[in-house]
Amino acid sequence: MTKTTALAPPPHDHKAAIARDGRRVTSYDVALVAGVSQSAVSRCFKPGASVSKSTYARVMKAAAGLDYIPNAAARSLITRRSNTVGVIISNRVNLYYPEALAELSAQITRHGKRPLLFTLEREADVGELLPDVWQYQVDGVIAAASLSDGQLDEFARRDVPLVLFNRAARGQSVHAVLCDQQEASRLLVTRLAAAGHRQFALIDGPEDSTIARERRLGACERLAELGLPAPLVVRGHFDYDSGARGLRELIAQLGRVPDAIICGSDLMAIGCLDYARHELGLQVPGQLSVAGFDAVDSSGWLSYNLTTLRQPIAQMALAAADMLETLIQQRDTAPERRVFGAQLIAGATARLRPLHDETLAA
Amino acid sequence: MTKTTALAPPPHDHKAAIARDGRRVTSYDVALVAGVSQSAVSRCFKPGASVSKSTYARVMKAAAGLDYIPNAAARSLITRRSNTVGVIISNRVNLYYPEALAELSAQITRHGKRPLLFTLEREADVGELLPDVWQYQVDGVIAAASLSDGQLDEFARRDVPLVLFNRAARGQSVHAVLCDQQEASRLLVTRLAAAGHRQFALIDGPEDSTIARERRLGACERLAELGLPAPLVVRGHFDYDSGARGLRELIAQLGRVPDAIICGSDLMAIGCLDYARHELGLQVPGQLSVAGFDAVDSSGWLSYNLTTLRQPIAQMALAAADMLETLIQQRDTAPERRVFGAQLIAGATARLRPLHDETLAA
DNA sequence: TTGTATGCGTTATCAT
DNA sequence: ATGATAACGCATACAA
Numbered sequence: 202m203t204k205t206t207a208l209a210p211p212p213h214d215h216k217a218a219i220a221r222d223g224r225r226v227t228s229y230d231v232a233l234v235a236g237v238s239q240s241a242v243s244r245c246f247k248p249g250a251s252v253s254k255s256t257y258a259r260v261m262k263a264a265a266g267l268d269y270i271p272n273a274a275a276r277s278l279i280t281r282r283s284n285t286v287g288v289i290i291s292n293r294v295n296l297y298y299p300e301a302l303a304e305l306s307a308q309i310t311r312h313g314k315r316p317l318l319f320t321l322e323r324e325a326d327v328g329e330l331l332p333d334v335w336q337y338q339v340d341g342v343i344a345a346a347s348l349s350d351g352q353l354d355e356f357a358r359r360d361v362p363l364v365l366f367n368r369a370a371r372g373q374s375v376h377a378v379l380c381d382q383q384e385a386s387r388l389l390v391t392r393l394a395a396a397g398h399r400q401f402a403l404i405d406g407p408e409d410s411t412i413a414r415e416r417r418l419g420a421c422e423r424l425a426e427l428g429l430p431a432p433l434v435v436r437g438h439f440d441y442d443s444g445a446r447g448l449r450e451l452i453a454q455l456g457r458v459p460d461a462i463i464c465g466s467d468l469m470a471i472g473c474l475d476y477a478r479h480e481l482g483l484q485v486p487g488q489l490s491v492a493g494f495d496a497v498d499s500s501g502w503l504s505y506n507l508t509t510l511r512q513p514i515a516q517m518a519l520a521a522a523d524m525l526e527t528l529i530q531q532r533d534t535a536p537e538r539r540v541f542g543a544q545l546i547a548g549a550t551a552r553l554r555p556l557h558d559e560t561l562a563a
Numbered sequence: 564m565t566k567t568t569a570l571a572p573p574p575h576d577h578k579a580a581i582a583r584d585g586r587r588v589t590s591y592d593v594a595l596v597a598g599v600s601q602s603a604v605s606r607c608f609k610p611g612a613s614v615s616k617s618t619y620a621r622v623m624k625a626a627a628g629l630d631y632i633p634n635a636a637a638r639s640l641i642t643r644r645s646n647t648v649g650v651i652i653s654n655r656v657n658l659y660y661p662e663a664l665a666e667l668s669a670q671i672t673r674h675g676k677r678p679l680l681f682t683l684e685r686e687a688d689v690g691e692l693l694p695d696v697w698q699y700q701v702d703g704v705i706a707a708a709s710l711s712d713g714q715l716d717e718f719a720r721r722d723v724p725l726v727l728f729n730r731a732a733r734g735q736s737v738h739a740v741l742c743d744q745q746e747a748s749r750l751l752v753t754r755l756a757a758a759g760h761r762q763f764a765l766i767d768g769p770e771d772s773t774i775a776r777e778r779r780l781g782a783c784e785r786l787a788e789l790g791l792p793a794p795l796v797v798r799g800h801f802d803y804d805s806g807a808r809g810l811r812e813l814i815a816q817l818g819r820v821p822d823a824i825i826c827g828s829d830l831m832a833i834g835c836l837d838y839a840r841h842e843l844g845l846q847v848p849g850q851l852s853v854a855g856f857d858a859v860d861s862s863g864w865l866s867y868n869l870t871t872l873r874q875p876i877a878q879m880a881l882a883a884a885d886m887l888e889t890l891i892q893q894r895d896t897a898p899e900r901r902v903f904g905a906q907l908i909a910g911a912t913a914r915l916r917p918l919h920d921e922t923l924a925a
Numbered sequence: 926t927t928g929t930a931t932g933c934g935t936t937a938t939c940a941t
Numbered sequence: 942a943t944g945a946t947a948a949c950g951c952a953t954a955c956a957a
Contacts, residue, residue: 637934
């Protein structure tokens with residue numbers, strides 16, 4: 202006796218199959234109803250497959266009747282594609298640049314994948330969630346968080362495509378999308394110096410932020426090149442309160458108000474600005490110039506009109522998603538860094554000379 | 564002469580297995596190295612399984628040596644759990660309440676799951692991405708978007724646990740976490756009326772927003788109850804620019820400045836405020852009271868100190884994640900609505916009478 | 926074009 | 942406690 206095809210489920214009334222016994226509707230159910238083989242059903246759901254018009258119609262009709270949807274877990278087991286992209290992002294990034302995640306998500310979706318979110322309280326926690334990244338078999342990862350060399354190696358070893366988003370990459374060995382923070386900082390210092398500012402101060406970001414570090418370095422270097430005194434630096438946490446606190450500290454340490462304060466983020470700049478105007482009664486930019494970074498929405502509001510630098514987040518997200526997709530399709534793509542420039546938003550919180558000085562930026 | 568492994572790290576035989584031929588490391592590999600059966604390996608990675616201390620040690624050692632991580636796709640195929648939670652959220656919510664996603668993600672992670680993100684350009688697009696939700700076999704869904712009755716039914720039919728986040732639920736038949744927008748609005752009107760405001764105006768949210776609708780309804784109802792004239796209503800899109808535009812429209816239609824403007828969001832309130840002060844030179848709250856909704860970070864800044872209503876987003880996210888987890892574990896849990904109250908932040912942009920009037924809020 | 930048979934990597938069942 | 946074996950639901954090589 203040959204095997205009676207016991208594979209097929211018992212002759213249910215298929216319409217009710219879903220509710221019946223909690224069993225899922227599978228391609229076998231559809232095959233049975235459509236009167237074709239399971240593989241035929243499978244082919245109907247694969248874009249480029251060869252199926253006759255008539256069977257396709259029968260299968261699709263049966264599938265619709267049964268509310269059949271292919272099971273992604275089973276599919277990814279065999280195709281080795283989960284159609285999922287891991288997005289590693291710190292809460293700080295998420296809160297301060299909500300557009301970043303929104304744009305990344307949109308772009309990932311555009312490639313027919315879904316973002317699986319890995320959020321971090323602190324960037325240092327990245328190590329703890331990497332095992333989960335491996336578990337979930339994501340097709341690739343976009344990381345808006347700092348990874349150690351060892352962690353980068355693990356991505357390579359496990360052959361998981363990775364694109365860094367706005368994080369310093371180790372040399373040229375990893376795909377990355379960046380905004381040139383250092384150059385942006387230099388540009389800002391150049392413009393401020395050209396307008397006559399001499400005594401600079403910095404309200405820096407937190408120690409563990411590489412972006413803050415680069416912004417500080419760019420400013421310090423450029424000041425040195427221009428023969429201006431090194432700036433007084435105090436540290437903040439990128440948030441509004443840090444701006445006011447930073448200004449207080451600066452004045453305490455300096456004994457007076459500096460000519461210009463460069464803040465590591467717009468929120469700190471706004472906090473600084475509010476404190477200067479409302480608590481200290483200072484004229485900005487009359488007695489003090491204040492500049493920020495990021496061009497967040499609120500920096501453009503009438504109450505502020507902040508002098509700041511805009512990172513092209515949407516473009517960067519597009520670039521990151523495209524790079525990752527390419528890398529997923531073609532894993533031996535050579536590492537590439539795409540570096541975007543920041544755009545100076547002149548605003549009205551810093552004294553700047555007219556645009557013909559732009560040549561100095563070079 | 565054997566292969567000269569130039570680049571390769573120290574010759575761990577097994578360590579190299581990953582790179583070897585692109586084959587994944589499976590539980591069989593681990594079993595082979597540990598000298599046990601594949602099922603033994605599997606048990607070692609299941610929390611409550613019965614494994615002897617010695618085999619557990621051997622297996623774990625082998626697993627570590629091979630960098631073995633269980634494959635979630637294969638696991639979910641048999642367990643019927645993907646350890647994944649779908650989060651359906653519109654870009655609007657994401658941009659205006661970045662905390663919402665951050666908190667939801669944190670809470671979902673706390674339950675050992677990961678959020679799979681489904682973002683919407685417009686809330687109406689929800690139907691298009693539902694098929695994907697089914698595909699990916701998420702264990703449950705938290706939806707911060709409006710679902711039609713038909714869509715709600717489909718969740719029930721497919722037996723996918725669902726919790727609505729800050730969206731009106733149809734009757735009591737669906738799990739939901741809400742903030743009582745209507746009551747919040749009523750409270751605000753009550754307090755403003757008690758302070759002597761008579762001519763109210765609303766800068767409403769967009770038409771497709773149920774939250775905006777409830778806020779408007781609450782205000783209108785309460786005004787009617789108090790015997791005050793119905794407010795003039797103009798529509799905005801929750802953003803900063805809508806605030807200024809709204810104020811212009813109101814003045815144009817009214818011929819004068821109203822006593823109080825209730826805005827459907829803080830951003831609109833801030834836009835309205837900025838325009839009133841900086842463009843029209845109005846005293847707020849001297850000549851005009853302005854109030855918002857949401858208590859976004861910027862509403863507390865020195866330049867604004869906005870009168871607004873805070874939704875307990877973090878608590879709501881916690882509640883939503885907990886409800887969903889319960890529902891996943893116990894699918895026949897009775898539908899529950901958890902309704903949170905909003906907290907009035909008095910601020911300084913609206914004339915309010917002291918706190919003993921609070922009793923009026925009831 | 927279609928069907929048969931096999932495998933993806935794991936968990937679950939059932940002996941031992 | 943451990944091992945053999947059968948699912949899980951799909952895609953694919955191969956035969957027809």
